[in-house]
Amino acid sequence: MSHSNAILAPAGRLKLARCVVDGHLPLRLAAERFNVSVPTAARWARRYVECGEAGMLDRPSRPLSCPHRSSVRTEHRVVGLRTSRRWGPARIAYHLHLNISTVHRILHRYHCPPLRFTDRSTGIRIRREHARRYEYAWPGEMIHVDVKKLGRIPEGGGHRSVGRPAGEANKRTRNSAEGVSRGRGLLRGYTFIHHAVDDHSRYVYSEILPDETKETAAAFMRNAIAAFAAHGVKIQRVLTDNGSCYRSRLFAQTLTDAGIRHKRTRPYRPQTNGKVERFNRILLEEWAYARPYTSEAERQACYQDFIEHYNRSRPHTALKGASPASRVTNLPG
Known part of the structure; x- marks a missing residue:
């Protein structure tokens, strides 16, 4: 975190914006005085005009909208399959034709616990690194x-x-x-x-x-x-x-x-x-x-x-x- 009185901290941004808006200082001169670029000076001046002193604070980097995010209906279907049938992310993804990572993020977003905490039939958990997995090469071999x-x-x-x-x-x-x-x-x-x-x-x-x-x-x-x-x-x-x-x-x-x-x-x-x-x-x-x-x-x-x-x-x-x-x-x- 930068010092509260640094050049591009909220206090420094406010001084810059007031010089441009209230003092009518040209953007180029204000940028040279505060050692910033002209677009940066214009951005803080614009925010000062729109929001006042509150516009000098940092805004969250989270986008206002995400067009590629799954719909609420799809998210509810994922959570419904998890709670009613106790399926894992891969099984749900194959059933709904989604990516496994997408299903995993939806389950994490809704705070769904791992299956080993909810499915009684799993019994004692065996650590994955101890499991020896194999598969024969063609049908009928085993x-x-x-x-x-x-x-x-x-x-x-x-x-x-x-x-x-x-x-x-x-x-x-x-x-x-x-x-x-x-x-x-x-x-x-x-x-x-x-x-x-x-x-x-x-x-x-x-x-x-x-x-x-x-x-x-x-x-x-x-x-x-x-x-x-x-x-x-x-x-x-x-x-x-x-x-x-x-x-x-x-x-x-x-x-x-x-x-x-x-x-x-x-x-x-x-x-x-x-x-x-x-x-x-x-x-x-x-x-x-x-x-x-x-x-x-x-x-x-x-x-x-x-x-x-x-x-x-x-x-x-x-x-x-x-x-x-x-x-x-x-x-x-």
Whole structure:
């Protein structure tokens, strides 16, 4: 900050302006006396005429208008997607056809906190520098396989749609009608969703099945191999966790017959199979708990539409906004 009595401080500007306006001193002589340029002397004289002594203060450098700034409607759409769907800047930018930096500035302008402070499903934060990221070079080089177990919605709706008391009553009615069966790992109150996610394209093949036994897992794997082969994708490796169905001889023989190498994650390290674990989170946020359902049949009826949307339309942040289908070149349509 300059001294208050410096030549171009507010006091010096006032003296200059008064010499020109009140003393009728020519601009050139006033500029020479105060050791400034003629345009500078003219500017302070003009401000003195327009605003008086208040015009001698510094004006903010912020422009009066910004024609390239996003509209208020666009800003409200960005904030609305952040609060309602808990999307990051990249996902919002792909959805609204904006630049990621633009979305980030809008979120910062509205003081939106980072997702790790608001999304309970993230759990404990893992530092980014410790994360080891990889991607195989072509489709089929690595397929991530996993099972997601979800509680079935009773008839009339669960507690998410009708509240805790009514949901518990519907659940008890269902359990009394069906009975609880725990045989060979079966539990009728749950449904099991089997996934096969391609590492390179993130293309997913999924089925909703009644259990996670070795016979079911092997049959799903045969269907997944045939589904990927129909699109010209030859599976070379399969990565699973250490579940009992994946450690069975039947599952191993299924992969051996197809010429596929089987790899398993290290125990208690789900991060190794992170791509399918991330799909499980997307599954919960955008399908399983995206809206209230009144029955399990209603939720499952929407599943194939969700899978079609994920594979063909949904922008994937890891693919820079492209859909998984864009990396599988032999898909019909």
